[in-house]
Amino acid sequence: MDRKFVEFRLAPDDISALRFGVSPGHELCHAVRALQTPGAHPLQWGWIHAVRDAVPSGAFDLLCVLIGRDGYFPDFLTASPAWDMTADDEVARLREAPLGPMRVDLGKMVERSAGARREALRRMRERPRSARAMIADAWREFWDAALAPHWPQLDRLLRSDIAVRSRRMTSSGIAAMVGTLHDSVDWRGDAVRVRTRLHEEIVDCAGSGLVLVPSVLARRCSVxxxxxxxxTLFYPAHGVTETWSRDDGAGEAAIAVVLGAGRARLLHVLSEPLSTSEAAAAAALTVSTASEHLTALRRARLVDRRRDGARVLHWRSPLGEALLAANA
Known part of the structure; x- marks a missing residue:
């Protein structure tokens, strides 16, 4: 059987041509698919069991029509992934999505469907403005019920993956990092090459670069x-097990036994750069206590820091991310 590949052509050894991002919308689309076909998503069984009774049926049914069980889903459902992308950003952008490209995406879905689903998609394409509002409402309702309660764990796994990949790229180069993304991805001279089932294309990324986006809920790579x-290349994040969605406090408690409760809380709140006073407030500590704990965490290489004008910012290091992910 002939293998098909998508090649993202980059300038050789140009690390700046690669960046990482997070996509709440991509996670939502694959969450809808996991709930439709649980047997094909064994790593999501814990999450499925936790949320299935809370999923709003109307919003879920609409998203199932739109997203389907496999293959292509409309590009307008996700914004360009970014490091600081939030669900609020995604749904706000969706409410203002250009109607022309949206009709094109819906047309692709019409061609890929049949029966009642095809008719529903055709009606959306014919009335894109009302469809856009209806889809955005369903997106928000599904997110709030099924993903918002678990986003802290999801976000921690995604950022842990990014931290490890970034460190590997800096220390060992692009080729070494790319080779660890997935068994369907490799580095060929000046290109990131992705083995695909149907799609074949050469993409010149000169001037734009390539965004690498880890996913907890996706089963395979997509482009x-x-x-x-x-x-953009989406790939399954490492470190995902069937218990990833569990939030019973055991992880933080286990870390607290080793680090102490205050340091464990600080480590949890430093998912983004915070000043000493901001970190202290988030962890419910005095500034002086937080400063002492941050010094200890930095000496243990669990926290990094840099100066930003008059402020010193602190955030979890790759080692700190890995510690939290292992206890998620």
């Missing part, structure tokens, strides 16, 4: 290549 979207 985004059509302009004006940024060339």
């Amino acid at each position: 985004l290549t059509e302009r004006p979207a940024q060339p």
Whole structure:
């Protein structure tokens, strides 16, 4: 059987051509698919069991029509992934999505469907403005019920993956990092090459670069290549087990036994750069106590820091991310 590949062509050894991002919308689309076909998503069984009774049926049914069980889903459902992307950003952008490209995406879905689903998609394409509002409402309702309660764990796993990949790229180079993304991804000279089932394309990323986006809920790699979207490669995050969604406090408690409760809380709140006073407030500590704990965490290489004008910012190091992910 002939193998098909998408090649993202980059300048050789140009680390700046690669960046990482997070996509709440991508996670939502694969969450809808996992709930439709639980047997094909064994790593999501814990999450499925936790949320299935809370999923709003109307919103879920609409999203199932739109997203399907496998293959392509509409590009307008996700914004360009970014480091600081939030669900609020995604749904706000969705409510203002350009109607022309949206009709094109819906047309692709019409061609890929049949029966009642095809008719429903055709009606959306014919009335894109009302469809956009209806889809955005369903997106928000599903997110709030099924993903918002678990987003802290999801976000921690995604950022842990990014931290490890970034460190590997800096220390060992692009080729070494790319080779660890997934068994369907490799580095060929000046290109990130992705083995695909149906799609074959060469994408020139000169001037735009390539965004690498880890996913907890996706089973396999996927790509985004059509302009004006940024060339993007989605890949399964490492460290995902069937218990990833559990939030019973055991992870923080286990870390607290080793580090102490205050240091464990600080480590949890430093998912983004915070000043000493901001970190102290988030962890419910005095500034002086937080400063002492941050010094200890930095000496243990669990926290990094840098100066930003008059402020010193602190955030979890790759080692700190890995420690939290292991106890998620």
